Amino acid sequence: MFNKSSRLLLTGNEAIALGALKAGLKFYAAYPMTPATSILHFLASHEHQYKIIVKQTEDEIAAMNMVIGASVAGARAMTATSGGGFALMVESLGFGAMIETTLVCAVVSRPGPATGMPTWSAQGDLRFLTHAAPDEFPRIILAPGDAVEAYQLTFKAFNLADQYQVPVLILSDKLLGESFFTVEKSQMLEGDYQNSKFKIQNFNQNYERYKVTESGVSARSIPGTRGHLFIANSDEHDEFGYSEEDSENRVRQMSKRMRKLETIVKDDVMDAPKWYGPKNADITLICWGSGKGACLEVMSNVKLVNILHFSHIYPLDIDRVKRELAKIKKSICVEANYSGQFADYLYEKTGFKVDRKLCKYDGRPWFMEELAANVNF
Amino acid sequence: MSNQAQTKNRLTISDYSTPMIPTWCPGCGNFGILMALKQALVELQIQPHQALVVWGIGCNSNMCNWLNVYGIHALHGRALPVAAGAKFVNPKLTVIAIGGDGDGYGIGLGHFIHSCRRNLDITYIVHNNQIYGLTAGQASPTSDHGAKTKSTPCGVIERPINPIALALSSQATYIARGIASDVAHLKGLIMAGIQHRGFALIDVLQPCVTWNKQNTYEWVKERVYKIEAQNSRLKAQKYAEEWGDKIPVGLFYQEERKIYSDEFDHLKKDECVIEHDISQIDISGTLEEFV
Numbered sequence: 158m159f160n161k162s163s164r165l166l167l168t169g170n171e172a173i174a175l176g177a178l179k180a181g182l183k184f185y186a187a188y189p190m191t192p193a194t195s196i197l198h199f200l201a202s203h204e205h206q207y208k209i210i211v212k213q214t215e216d217e218i219a220a221m222n223m224v225i226g227a228s229v230a231g232a233r234a235m236t237a238t239s240g241g242g243f244a245l246m247v248e249s250l251g252f253g254a255m256i257e258t259t260l261v262c263a264v265v266s267r268p269g270p271a272t273g274m275p276t277w278s279a280q281g282d283l284r285f286l287t288h289a290a291p292d293e294f295p296r297i298i299l300a301p302g303d304a305v306e307a308y309q310l311t312f313k314a315f316n317l318a319d320q321y322q323v324p325v326l327i328l329s330d331k332l333l334g335e336s337f338f339t340v341e342k343s344q345m346l347e348g349d350y351q352n353s354k355f356k357i358q359n360f361n362q363n364y365e366r367y368k369v370t371e372s373g374v375s376a377r378s379i380p381g382t383r384g385h386l387f388i389a390n391s392d393e394h395d396e397f398g399y400s401e402e403d404s405e406n407r408v409r410q411m412s413k414r415m416r417k418l419e420t421i422v423k424d425d426v427m428d429a430p431k432w433y434g435p436k437n438a439d440i441t442l443i444c445w446g447s448g449k450g451a452c453l454e455v456m457s458n459v460k461l462v463n464i465l466h467f468s469h470i471y472p473l474d475i476d477r478v479k480r481e482l483a484k485i486k487k488s489i490c491v492e493a494n495y496s497g498q499f500a501d502y503l504y505e506k507t508g509f510k511v512d513r514k515l516c517k518y519d520g521r522p523w524f525m526e527e528l529a530a531n532v533n534f
Numbered sequence: 535m536s537n538q539a540q541t542k543n544r545l546t547i548s549d550y551s552t553p554m555i556p557t558w559c560p561g562c563g564n565f566g567i568l569m570a571l572k573q574a575l576v577e578l579q580i581q582p583h584q585a586l587v588v589w590g591i592g593c594n595s596n597m598c599n600w601l602n603v604y605g606i607h608a609l610h611g612r613a614l615p616v617a618a619g620a621k622f623v624n625p626k627l628t629v630i631a632i633g634g635d636g637d638g639y640g641i642g643l644g645h646f647i648h649s650c651r652r653n654l655d656i657t658y659i660v661h662n663n664q665i666y667g668l669t670a671g672q673a674s675p676t677s678d679h680g681a682k683t684k685s686t687p688c689g690v691i692e693r694p695i696n697p698i699a700l701a702l703s704s705q706a707t708y709i710a711r712g713i714a715s716d717v718a719h720l721k722g723l724i725m726a727g728i729q730h731r732g733f734a735l736i737d738v739l740q741p742c743v744t745w746n747k748q749n750t751y752e753w754v755k756e757r758v759y760k761i762e763a764q765n766s767r768l769k770a771q772k773y774a775e776e777w778g779d780k781i782p783v784g785l786f787y788q789e790e791r792k793i794y795s796d797e798f799d800h801l802k803k804d805e806c807v808i809e810h811d812i813s814q815i816d817i818s819g820t821l822e823e824f825v
Contacts, residue, residue, distance in 0.1 A: 165824035175820065181812025184623050203820065205800040210622050210807060215648040219615040222608065226588070226619025229606060230627070231808040234619065252609050342821055350813045379808070380586045380604035380620065381627055388598050388605035391591070399554060399599050400607070 163342050169333035169447075172304040172345070173263050174199040176311025177235050178207055179348050184227035184234040186212040186220040191275040192331040193237040193265035217242040221249040221262070228258040229389050231379035233315050237263035237327075240282045241271070247289045250324055254294035256389035257367070257375070257414065259318040263311070266330040268520045277520030278331035280446060280493040283502065286326050287471050295373075295417040297321070297427075298471035300328040302449030304338035305345065306468055312348040317426060320351065321417050322374055328470065330493070332522045333447035365396035369409050373416035418472045427469040429477050434463030440532060441465050443490040443511060445499050451523035452491055459529050467499070473506050482509045487534060489513045491523060545579055547572050554599045563714030563740030563751075564594050567661055568601065570712070570720035571630075575603075577725055580628050588617040590633035590642060593668045594661035594740075597632065611642030614649045614658065621654050625795060625804040628728060629655070635662040639675040639695045646697075649733055650704035654794050657727040657734045660697065661714075663742035664749045671745035681748055698774040698786055701735045702767065708734035709770065709786045713754055714741065716783075723785065732793050739783070757781040763788060 167175075174196050177185070187197045201211045214220040220236045227234035238246065243264045253260045264286060268279040286298050297317050301307040307329065314325040366387035368375040378385030388398030393410060395401040421427060434456045442452045445467040452464045465481060465488075482488075482503075490500035490511040497514035504510050515531055517523055550572045558564045575585065585603040589595035591610035598607040604627075608616045617631040638646050638660045649658065665683060666672040672685035676697070680689040701709045708730040712720035720738060727734035739758070741751045761784040764770045770787035796803065 162825055165821055167824045171824070175817055178820070179815050179817050181810075181815055183807040183810065183812070184619065186619065206820070207815070208800055208805075208807065208810060210798075210801075212622065214615070215644050218612065219618075219645055219648070222612045222615035223619035223622070225608075226606070226616035226621075227623045228619075229616075230586070230620035230624045232623035233812065234623070248609055249612065252612075256606070342818075342825075345821055346818060350815075381584060381624060383581075383583045386583060386602065386604055388607055390598060390605070390607040391609055392607060398605070399552075400596065 165340050165342050165345060166337055167304055167340065168195065168335055168337055169301070169304050169307045169329055170195040170265065170335060171199055172307035173237070173311045173327060173329065175345060176308040177261070177315070178203065180312045180315035181233045181350060182209055182235055182315070183232040184210050184224065185236065186214050186223040186234070187236050187238065188214050188217045188220050188242060190217070190239045190242040192267055192334050193239050193242070193263065195335065196237045196263065217245040218249060221246040221253070224260050224262070225249060225253045225258055228253070228260050229256065229380065235261040235263070237265060239265050239267050240269050240285065243282070243285070243289070248291065251290050251292070251294055252391050253324050254296065254414070255391055257322040258389070259322055261314045261318050261325050261327070263327040263329060265334040266328070268518065274520045276331070278447070278493060278522055279518060279520060280330055280448065281495070281498070281518065283328065283470070283494070283498040286328055287502065293415065295321070295323045295415055296471065297323060297325045297421065298328055299325065300446035300468055300470050301333065302446060302466055302468055303333070305340050307333065308345050309347065310468060316351040320374070321421055322377060323417055328446060330447050332493070366398055367394060367396045367410060367413070369396065369413045372420040373413050374420065422472055422474045427472060427474045429474065430465050430467045430481055432463060432465055432481070435461065436463070438463035439486055441485040441488045442532070443488050443500070443503070444492070445470060448491050448493065448523070451525060451528055454525040455528045455532060458525065459532050462532060475506055479507050479509070482507060487512050489515055489532060491515045491528065493517050493523065545576055545581070547576055549582060550575055550602050552600055552602045556600050557596065558593060559744050561743040562593070563663060563742065564597065564661060566714035566717050567594070567659065567720065567738055567740060568597055570717045570724055571601070571659065573717070573721045574724040574728060577721070578728060584626070584628055585630065586620055586627045587630045587632060588613045588620070590637035591668070592634035592637045592661070594632060594634045595637070611637050611640070611645065613637070614642060614645040614656070617656050618649065618652065618654055621656055622795065623808050624806050625655065626806055630657045630659065630728070632659045633661070634667070635660060635664060635676040636666045636674045639697055643675070647700065647704045650701050650706035650735070652794050653705070653707055653733045653791060655731050655733070657724070657736070659724065659736045659738060661740045662697070662737050663740045663746055665742050665746040667742050667745050678748065696774065696777065697735070697737045699771065702770055702774055702787060706735050707732035707789045707791050710735065711737045711739065711783045711786065713739045713758055713783055715751055715754070719760070719783070726785065730788065732791060739781070754781070758783045760784045761786070765789065
């Protein structure tokens with residue numbers, strides 16, 4: 158019935174690594190942290206084949222900063238960690254955003270805080286990722302629902318990072334990262350390489366790396382290029398990168414950076430949430446990231462239930478999301494955290510209040526039976 | 535930024551200057567270090583666009599505005615990993631990291647030790663003024679025992695970091711100390727550091743005229759004496775331990791050793807991975823591992 162050789166068995170972490178390789182990853186730096194470590198192992202074992210550089214660093218701060226250095230120098234670069242390691246990276250993440258570099262970081266969550274439950278799963282870092290920062294800066298957050306999405310969204314993450322020069326975060330968790338999935342091989346080969354649309358076209362005597370543009374994105378030069386010097390400056394800076402604390406300049410540069418969020422939504426790169434199941438269901442299960450699997454199983458066992466799954470988390474295309482939410486009769490938001498972070502996030506952004514939250518935070522995944530038993534009003 | 539350099543045959547000091555004016559205090563040791571660095575770059579004829587200088591945060595690192603190169607003004611303590619990331623993917627760049635004693639020997643100490651043992655071809659210049667200048671006068675990791683600062687009114691209780699001994703024990707392959715007031719000598723140390731294939735530390739005693747009234751130009755001048763190039767770890771160790779009435783300056787230790795990327799067996803010597811074509815990556819072979 159099935160063509161055996163067309164199907165693959167792999168984990169979410171391996172899918173992330175494959176997506177990165179396909180996207181042209183050239184530099185990967187990471188500090189071991191469960192449950193993200195198998196990405197490091199996989200990439201290290203393919204260093205030769207793909208002629209990439211994989212570096213285990215002294216800590217997560219070094220990993221993130223090496224990735225920033227490699228990105229500024231022109232490489233597609235990435236790191237991955239879990240919540241605790243990401244906490245150490247946050248200052249540097251803001252630095253990456255401030256200098257408008259193109260980094261990609263995968264966060265494979267586990268229950269916290271602190272050491273928490275290292276070998277168990279949680280979706281407790283959503284609010285952390287959307288807000289992680291001193292002050293504010295633009296970012297993109299993608300949360301794949303299965304191995305195919307992990308591959309495709311990681312690939313996409315590199316294209317988006319290049320196009321918008323913002324940090325792109327892939328939010329996964331132990332459940333997705335270390336579970337095995339059966340996938341069609343053809344799904345794991347898709348992906349078109351897209352380089353930045355904002356490459357420098359002509360030699361310009363007065364090259365402005367941080368030129369204020371309508372989109373918020375400015376032409377990027379790579380060190381080593383004649384005639385396009387600039388400073389990637391963690392201090393607030395002017396168009397050339399020189400430190401500048403002038404009030405008007407601050408407003409110009411801050412709004413230039415933040416404007417990218419609008420551009421990202423306008424450019425239609427943040428896919429709408431996906432519907433699964435019958436059109437006219439009595440109950441809609443709202444889920445995000447790894448929540449997809451359990452919800453799909455419930456749907457095939459409980460009548461008149463459908464699913465609205467979010468994988469493009471931040472920034473939200475609010476109008477489009479509102480249109481989808483308007484189709485819901487009764488909603489249950491299924492999450493693996495204490496407070497229902499996604500339900501609250503939806504409310505904050507769209508005013509949509511879920512009818513019920515189902516929150517599980519014991520480190521175990523949602524099981525079909527327990528979820529099915531709770532899908533009622 | 536200024537891009538005239540490419541049209542001239544021979545680079546001069548002005549090719550490394552920007553239109554900005556330094557905001558350091560009059561008399562600051564940083565001026566001497568900036569001059570020595572510019573002179574070193576001129577003498578080595580390194581094109582501004584081929585140099586990538588990565589700074590941390592501190593008075594010294596505001597230099598990013600006054601040196602015409604590709605610059606990265608990174609976070610406090612994080613210049614070295616940023617420099618490493620860039621050097622890894624583009625070994626053709628001349629990569630120099632610059633920071634202070636608080637930046638490099640305090641908050642960034644871990645990166646310093648690991649950079650020594652990593653031995654990438656990076657030159658690291660530390661403006662060591664034994665005080666926190668930018669934050670207005672607190673004790674630093676190299677402040678002398680007993681030093682009275684705003685944060686230690688009764689004197690520093692901890693013993694100071696010894697960066698030379700630390701670099702030596704961390705397997706750095708070029709270890710030097712210069713002084714900010716002897717620009718010619720410091721220029722030589724920086725040039726040799728850039729030419730050295732490997733991680734080069736140049737610790738520079740840099741008087742802070744505003745916040746450190748103890749370790750002044752006179753204090754430095756009365757104590758320093760020059761030493762010659764060493765290739766004996768034992769001798770270097772002996773000199774490294776010297777601090778107090780006599781302070782040795784010059785090259786403590788140099789060793790030719792493979793740099794980190796020389797030991798890659800999948801990349802050629804100084805291969806730039808950023809030059810690889812990444813538009814058509816084929817992963818189908820790897821997918822077979824999962825069938």
